[in-house]
Amino acid sequence: MIATTDLGSRPFLFSLAMLIGAFAVQTFGQELPAAQRGAGELQSKEPSAKLSLAEARDLSGTWMTSYWYNGLNMGPKGSLPDKESPLHGVDDPRTPVVNLLTPWAKEISDKYSIYTDPILSCYSPGPQAYSAPYAFEIIPSPGRLNILFEYFHEVRRIHMDGRKHPEGNPNPSSMGYSIGRWEGETLVVDTRGFKESPIVSIPHSDQLREIERIRRIRDGSVLEIEVTKEDPKAYTQPLRQTYYFKKDPSLEIVEHNCDGMIDYATHKPK
Amino acid sequence: MKTKLLILLFASWSRLASAHHSTSMFNMEKPTTIEGAVKTFEWVNPHVYLHLDVLNSGSKLEEWIVEIHSPAIMLRRGYTKDYFKPGEKITVVGGAIKDGTHMMRLLRGTKADGTKFYGDDFSPSATGAASTQ
Numbered sequence: 001m002i003a004t005t006d007l008g009s010r011p012f013l014f015s016l017a018m019l020i021g022a023f024a025v026q027t028f029g030q031e032l033p034a035a036q037r038g039a040g041e042l043q044s045k046e047p048s049a050k051l052s053l054a055e056a057r058d059l060s061g062t063w064m065t066s067y068w069y070n071g072l073n074m075g076p077k078g079s080l081p082d083k084e085s086p087l088h089g090v091d092d093p094r095t096p097v098v099n100l101l102t103p104w105a106k107e108i109s110d111k112y113s114i115y116t117d118p119i120l121s122c123y124s125p126g127p128q129a130y131s132a133p134y135a136f137e138i139i140p141s142p143g144r145l146n147i148l149f150e151y152f153h154e155v156r157r158i159h160m161d162g163r164k165h166p167e168g169n170p171n172p173s174s175m176g177y178s179i180g181r182w183e184g185e186t187l188v189v190d191t192r193g194f195k196e197s198p199i200v201s202i203p204h205s206d207q208l209r210e211i212e213r214i215r216r217i218r219d220g221s222v223l224e225i226e227v228t229k230e231d232p233k234a235y236t237q238p239l240r241q242t243y244y245f246k247k248d249p250s251l252e253i254v255e256h257n258c259d260g261m262i263d264y265a266t267h268k269p270k
Numbered sequence: 271m272k273t274k275l276l277i278l279l280f281a282s283w284s285r286l287a288s289a290h291h292s293t294s295m296f297n298m299e300k301p302t303t304i305e306g307a308v309k310t311f312e313w314v315n316p317h318v319y320l321h322l323d324v325l326n327s328g329s330k331l332e333e334w335i336v337e338i339h340s341p342a343i344m345l346r347r348g349y350t351k352d353y354f355k356p357g358e359k360i361t362v363v364g365g366a367i368k369d370g371t372h373m374m375r376l377l378r379g380t381k382a383d384g385t386k387f388y389g390d391d392f393s394p395s396a397t398g399a400a401s402t403q
Contacts, residue, residue: 257316261315267373
């Protein structure tokens with residue numbers, strides 16, 4: 001039997017868990033280190049969809065930023081989550097993320113202006129490929145889940161065959177090296193092996209580690225992706241962001257690349 | 271109510287606009303209005319561009335570039351590469367680039383026949399933002 005995270009329907013178990021948790025903290029007098037707290041548990045309060053295990057683990061299909069269907073968050077409130085949570089610190093969610101950058105990351109961020117942000121030179125968005133409002137398609141293949149992003153035609157391969165991450169980050173890359181495993185109806189993806197990224201809004205080092213918790217929620221037609229970023233070289237605490245996507249079999253993924261990017265200073269093609 | 275609506279409109283617009291890059295290089299808070307004739311409508315990634323011939327205060331023609339969204343987003347809102355015709359007269363409202371050159375990021379616009387485009391939901395039959403100002 002697969003445990004559900006629908007805490008609302010099990011108030012007794014939830015209360016018991018809270019009591020045990022409170023007791024543990026009081027007894028042992030310490031909390032888990034921030035990094036473990038950040039990556040170790042699902043934070044979302046959304047219940048998982050009530051699906052069979054096989055259905056819950058079928059993530060195949062085309063998924064589009066959910067608020068696209070709510071008139072860009074302007075229409076009547078629908079059944080879809082209408083916005084992603086902004087990127088925030090796990091320990092200090094109200095502190096602007098710029099204040100959670102280490103001096104190393106701040107220096108990178110300060111090195112570029114709004115006119116020289118590497119994203120304007122079509123630098124690979126890497127982990128920012130979930131950027132809205134674009135779609136992606138998940139295609140399973142033996143031992144792998146493949147994500148084909150519309151945004152900049154990025155591709156991710158999530159290894160599901162039980163392998164380990166390569167030792168020592170031998171090939172730092174924009175999208176990193178992803179290994180996935182199932183925890184009940186939640187796909188947990190551990191991505192390491194990134195290269196440094198100077199993108200101004202959120203730079204990262206080659207020490208970045210991303211833990212994603214991916215689940216089907218609501219009636220199964222919404223995908224929730226909770227991303228926790230740990231990068232002791234770049235961030236003073238783990239950062240988190242939650243995205244929502246709606247399954248849309250009719251949506252056609254179209255070409256999105258950087259072929260026609262212009263130089264903002266000269267107005268000429270790059 | 272109107273103020274609230276506009277704030278919401280801007281909030282939703284700015285969130286989307288940041289999908290590729292920050293719009294902090296544009297004066298989105300102080301929109302500029304220009305009238306001109308379409309020179310070309312450049313349907314390219316990652317942003318489509320309108321090139322407009324605009325008569326300046328000295329009655330001289332100058333070219334403005336109006337950055338819009340990506341073809342993917344435009345297509346899904348009902349636009350195609352043929353939505354604007356060369357020579358067509360339009361009025362556009364947008365955030366002018368802060369370096370003072372002739373470029374802006376589109377907020378909304380109106381065709382000569384009164385058709386509004388690219389308002390609150392970016393659609394070719396725009397409502398909301400385009401009709402409140």
